[in-house]
Amino acid sequence: MSEIDRFFRAQLKPRHLQLLVALDDMRNLGKVALSLHVSQPAVSLTLGELERGLGVRLFERTARGVNPTIFGECMIRQARSMLSGLAQTRDELRALMSGxxxxxxxxxxxxxxxxxxxxxxxxxxxxxxxxxxxxxxxxxxxxxxxxxxxxxxxxxxxxxxxxxxxxxxxxxxxxxGASALVVRPGHPLARKRRVDWATLAEFAWILPPVGSLPREPLEVAFREHGVGMPSNTVETLSTHVILAYLQSTDAVGLLSRIAALHYSEQGMLAMLPLDLPHLLxxxxxxxxxxxxxxxxxxxxxxxxxxxxxxxxxxxxxxxxxxxxx
Incomplete structure (x- = not known):
C-alpha cells in the first residue's frame, strides 16, 4: 500500500477537508484561523500534515497569503464534494430519524x-x-x-x-424543447386563426434576455420572416413575471411549450397559432x-x-x- 493510500484510509479527516475549503475561500492563514476558531500555528500544522501525508505541495506561500497548486485545486474540488456529500447524508439521516x-x-x-x-x-x-x-x-x-x-x-x-x-x-x-407564443386570453390576437410576424412585431413583448437559449429561435423566426425585432420590450426568464405581465397588458411572450400548455389549460393564457423553429x-x-x-x-x-x-x-x-x- 502506497503512502497516499495509507493517508486516505487512515489519516484523512473532515477537519482536513474543512481547512482546504477555508484556505481556498480566504487565501490567508490568519483569516482561516479566525474562521475555524484555532490558532494560526494550528492551521499551518494541519496543512503540513496534509502535504506530508499526500507527498505534494497543496498551496504556494506568498507575502500576501496562499494560492493552491494544481494538486491543491484537485483536493479542494474533491473536499467540497465530500463535505457536501456528508451534509446531505446528515440531512437524510435526520429525515429518516424524524420519520x-x-x-x-x-x-x-x-x-x-x-x-x-x-x-x-x-x-x-x-x-x-x-x-x-x-x-x-x-x-x-x-x-x-x-x-x-x-x-x-x-x-x-x-x-x-x-x-x-x-x-x-x-x-x-x-x-x-419546443417553445410557444402566449398572450392573455382577452388579447386582440387570442382568437385569431392566423397570426403573422409583422403583426406580432407591432405589439409590446416580454422577451428572454439577449444571449439566453430561448432567445435564439425567436430571433431566427423574426429574421426568416423579414421582420425586425420588437422595440417595446421587457427581458426576463422569470415565468412568474412573464405570466403577471402578460395578464395585465397586451404584450406577447414566449414560454416553454409545457408551461404554455399548463397556463392555457388553466385559462390563464392563450397560445398563438404559430410554430417556432426547434433550435433548443x-x-x-x-x-x-x-x-x-x-x-x-x-x-x-x-x-x-x-x-x-x-x-x-x-x-x-x-x-x-x-x-x-
Missing part, C-alpha cells in the same frame, strides 16, 4: 416550476408522503456548479447546448455520472419522467397519475 422515508435535493429551471415539478411532487407524495424534497429554482449557470459540488442530486430543465460527454455529468431527455435542446434530467442516487432521488426522478409523459399527451387522453414501482 421521513428519505430526502433529496433537486434543482429546477424556472420554466419547469409551473407544471412539471408541482405535478411530479404531487405524484411522489401519493406513494411516499414522508419523502422530503428540497427544491432549488434557478438558472443553469447557478444549478450546474451546485450539482457538481454535490449540493444537488439532479437537475430538471433544458439540457445543455454543448455536447459534453466526458464532464462527469449524465443526461436523460424527457421531451423536446430537449427538456430532461441531469445528474452526476457514477454517483449512487438515494432511493428518494430515484423515486422523484421516476415521478418526473412519468409526469412528463403524461403532460406530453393531449389533455383528453391523460389517465390518472400513478407512480410506477
Amino acid at each position: 421521513a422515508s428519505g430526502r433529496c435535493s433537486v434543482g429546477a429551471l424556472p420554466a419547469m416550476t409551473p407544471a412539471l415539478v408541482p405535478q411530479a411532487l404531487q405524484l411522489l407524495k401519493q406513494s411516499a408522503p414522508t419523502t422530503t424534497v428540497a427544491l432549488h429554482e434557478g438558472p443553469m449557470d447557478v444549478l450546474l456548479p451546485a450539482l457538481r459540488r454535490g449540493g444537488l442530486d439532479f437537475i430538471v430543465g433544458r439540457l445543455r447546448s454543448e455536447a459534453l460527454v466526458d464532464d462527469g455529468l449524465a443526461e436523460k431527455p424527457l421531451f423536446d 435542446r430537449p427538456i430532461g434530467l441531469t445528474w452526476r455520472r457514477g454517483t449512487a442516487l438515494s432511493p428518494a432521488a430515484q423515486q422523484f426522478m421516476r415521478a418526473i419522467e412519468e409526469t412528463s409523459e403524461r403532460l406530453a399527451q393531449p389533455r383528453t387522453q391523460r389517465g390518472k397519475p400513478r407512480l410506477k414501482r
Whole structure:
C-alpha cells in the first residue's frame, strides 16, 4: 500500500477537508484561523500534515497569503464534494430519524416550476408522503456548479447546448424543447386563426434576455420572416413575471411549450397559432455520472419522467397519475 493510500484510509479527516475549503475561500492563514476558531500555528500544522501525508505541495506561500497548486485545486474540488456529500447524508439521516422515508435535493429551471415539478411532487407524495424534497429554482449557470459540488442530486430543465460527454455529468431527455407564443386570453390576437410576424412585431413583448437559449429561435423566426425585432420590450426568464405581465397588458411572450400548455389549460393564457423553429435542446434530467442516487432521488426522478409523459399527451387522453414501482 502506497503512502497516499495509507493517508486516505487512515489519516484523512473532515477537519482536513474543512481547512482546504477555508484556505481556498480566504487565501490567508490568519483569516482561516479566525474562521475555524484555532490558532494560526494550528492551521499551518494541519496543512503540513496534509502535504506530508499526500507527498505534494497543496498551496504556494506568498507575502500576501496562499494560492493552491494544481494538486491543491484537485483536493479542494474533491473536499467540497465530500463535505457536501456528508451534509446531505446528515440531512437524510435526520429525515429518516424524524420519520421521513428519505430526502433529496433537486434543482429546477424556472420554466419547469409551473407544471412539471408541482405535478411530479404531487405524484411522489401519493406513494411516499414522508419523502422530503428540497427544491432549488434557478438558472443553469447557478444549478450546474451546485450539482457538481454535490449540493444537488439532479437537475430538471433544458439540457445543455454543448455536447459534453466526458464532464462527469449524465443526461436523460424527457421531451423536446419546443417553445410557444402566449398572450392573455382577452388579447386582440387570442382568437385569431392566423397570426403573422409583422403583426406580432407591432405589439409590446416580454422577451428572454439577449444571449439566453430561448432567445435564439425567436430571433431566427423574426429574421426568416423579414421582420425586425420588437422595440417595446421587457427581458426576463422569470415565468412568474412573464405570466403577471402578460395578464395585465397586451404584450406577447414566449414560454416553454409545457408551461404554455399548463397556463392555457388553466385559462390563464392563450397560445398563438404559430410554430417556432426547434433550435433548443430537449427538456430532461441531469445528474452526476457514477454517483449512487438515494432511493428518494430515484423515486422523484421516476415521478418526473412519468409526469412528463403524461403532460406530453393531449389533455383528453391523460389517465390518472400513478407512480410506477
